[in-house]
Amino acid sequence: MHNARMRYTVNVSRPLSYTIKGLHSPGIFAKAVGGNIFSGCSVRFARYAFAGLLFLFVVSNAEASSGRFLQQQAGDGKAASVSVDDAHDGVSRTVRITGRVPCVDGEAAGYPCKDLDLLAFVPREEMEGFPCPRSGYCFNDIWGWTDPVTDVEYALLGRVDGVAFFDLSDPENPLFVGMLPKTPDAWSSSWRDVKVVNDHAVIVADAAGAHGMQAFDLSQLRDVTNPPATFGPTALYDAIRSAHNVVVNDISDHVYIVGIQGDHEAPGGFACGAGPHIVDMNDPAQPAFAGCYTPSRGRGYTHDAQCVRYRGPDTRYAGKDICISFDEAGGAITDVTDPASPEELGLFEYPRIGYTHQGWLTEDHRYLFVNDELDEGHGYADSTRTLIFDVQKLDDPAPVGAWHGPTPAIDHNLYIHEGKLYEANYQAGLRVMDISYDGALSPDDIREVAYFDVYPQSDLPGFIGSWSSYPFFKSGIIVVSSMDDGLFVLAPPSLSVGVSAESEELPAEVKLTGNYPNPFNPETTIRYALPQAGKVRLVVYDLLGQEVAVLVDGSRPAGHHTVRFDGGDLPSGSYVYRLQVGEEIVARTMTLVK
Structure with missing residues (x-):
């Protein structure tokens, strides 16, 4: 060879x-x-x-x-x-895609699809200095964060060696802002998990030695003037070493570390085992142990969990903090309102268990969807099987049935948002199901309404392809991690990117706001707003009046738009960016400093 x-x-x-x-x-x-x-x-x-x-x-x-x-x-x-x-021990076929590629006749940029357009793809080769030890196992988890000051959305992409951050202010051209490396002396790991609490990323890694849980202040992302930057953690919680997942409750300050490997400290004499290890993140710079518990199911190992401030039909627990753990051979529902004294409420299981992996509640907390990571590969299901439970009584969860997908691929991580279930099904990519219901939910009512297959080679039950997705951005875009390839940014065909998905009031006149950051090196974001649809031309000139870049030249809808300008090939100095909409012209100045 x-x-x-x-x-x-x-x-x-x-x-x-x-x-x-x-x-x-x-x-x-x-x-x-x-x-x-x-x-x-x-x-x-x-x-x-x-x-x-x-x-x-x-x-x-x-x-x-x-x-x-x-x-x-x-x-x-x-x-x-x-x-x-x-x-990288194999073939890497890389396509850097910027600019929307519509899903037409079941395909976008060579990827099978239905009702999801490809906005952008960032390959691993464009993430500087990235060593991928095994082909197919370069990336893992993905999450999102929206800056409360600038409203910029960011993707947080797990890598074997840390977490990469992407600015999505222009979702058709993501900017690699930088990365947070793994804890020094920890090992690279194919299993890394990242979530967000109190505007801080919390990160764990499995089979990684003394990694602990990193906490990182995400507000640092807005101050990067020379990307990509290399960051350090804001805090390191080292009472645990390796762990498979970290879980957040968006309403409380607690995070729940699960799938812990090896010895870990438990102040106060707690016997934590491999169940949820609860950390108080009220002060993210000083994470503090809050409690732990071991589910009674199986060997007491929790692989993943969802924790919520309960608002479902079981009024006995209204307003309480409830965790649903997925414990390899079924799962448990636990009241963790007092993290020092959790109370197990109920257990659930189902026929032909392979490996109870992960799940998510419907938004009314009435039903629970669960994925099993090994049932397809073991022949327990002929096609992707996603289990459904009625949990209107938290102490008595009842099986409803299962949704069977159109491919034999393994279902991995799933999330529910606005009546749709987003499921990363490894080799079958991201699948989207309409799970809306009136009265009671039946598996027969569920319909697959969209998909985007990041692994076109096969739909078989193998551990490669789409690891996870994040469908919760207010803009409506969806980010997907591909284990071998990198970051995918998707959107429904009906979503006009660059325009606020919220009913933001239209401006009374054409507006061109100051670029951010300014000064910049080498990239900056320019924002403009249109009171009505029209022909737009946005051009950058040097101080001699020479045109150096055309950023927009075409029709754009009414609303608020963002464009990224890359001055990497230009010398330091001042430049003028000029917006023309019909007969109206607005111009501003920006400074490139190298």
């Missing part, structure tokens, strides 16, 4: 789909990314699935090793790039 690093890159003019000539997959399954044809290079790769695990390797023939170029043969439109690389 030829082991030298090889890269073949072609700029293509219509990034809708890609096929590499000579693509060969002799294994159990093969699914090419069909569409535009590239010739002049043969690259062969094989992907095999066995016993629920995926093995990936590459065979590069002499023609590929000779470095012959790829030639794009068809298409027109916006630019993108395709790379073939035999590094």
Whole structure:
């Protein structure tokens, strides 16, 4: 096998789909990314699935090793790039996509889809200095944060070596702001989990040695003038070492660390075991132990949980803090209002358990959806199986049935928002189900209404593809983590990005606000607002009046818009950005400092 690093890159003019000539997959399954044809290079790769695990390797023939170029043969439109690389123990096919690619005829940029457009894709190669030890296991969890001062939305993407932060003020061109590395002396880990409490990220890692729980003040992201930056933690809670997940209750100051491996301290003589370890984050700079408990189910290990301030139909517990834990062989419902003295209320299980993995309550706290990570791979279900429980009595959860998806892929992390269930199903990508109901919920009423498959090669039950998603941004965009590839930013076709999704009052006149940050290096964000739809031209000039960049040139809807300007190829100095809408012209000055 030829082991030298090889890269073949072609700029293509219509990034809708890609096929590499000579693509060969002799294994159990093969699914090419069909569409535009590239010739002049043969690259062969094989992907095999066995016993629920995926093995990936590459065979590069002499023609590929000779470095012959790829030639794009068809298409027109916006630019993108395709790379073939035999590094990272396999093939990395990378497409940097900026600018909305609509889902048309079941496809967007080569990815199978339904009613979800691709706004942007950021590959791992564009996250500076990222060593990925195993192909297919580069990224993991994802979460989101909205800056309460600037309203800018950020994606928090777990990597094997830390957490990467992305500014989504222009969701069609995410900005890699920087990263928080893993705890020094901790090991890189394929399992990293991140959530947000009190405008701080909380991060744990499994099988990572002495990692602890990092806390990071997210307000630091707004002050970065020279991205990407490398951050340090605001605090480190080291009473635990490795843990699989961290859980937050959006209304309380507590976080719940679960899936703890190895010894961990429990002040006050608590016997915590591997159940939820509760930390008080009222002062995020000084996390403090608050309590712990061990579920009675199975071996007392909690894999994941959801904790809420309860507002459901069981009036006995109204306003109390309730945790639902997913404990490998079923789950438990626990009152954790007093973290020093939790009370287990009820248990749930179901037939043919593989591994009770994770779940989420409906927004009225009436029903619970649960995923099992091993039932598909073990043959307990012919297709993706998501369990449903009626939890209107917290001490007596009742099974309702199961929703069976259209593919055999494994269901991983799921979340519920505004009557829809967003489920990251590994090789089948993100699936979206309408779970709205009137009176009582039946599995027969559930419909799959959208999907975006970040792993087009296969829909089999293997551990690769989409790890998780975050569907809670007010803007309506959705971010998805792909274990091997990077960050995907998606939106329904009806969502106009760059325009506030809220009913924000339209301006009475054209407005061009000052760029932020200013001074900047090398990127900054420009915001403008339109009282009505119209033809827009936004151009950057140097002080000699020479045009250096055209940021917008086309029709835009009424509302508030954001555009990112990258001055990386320009010298330091002052520049003028000029907005023209019809006959009206507004201009401002910005300063690039390198």
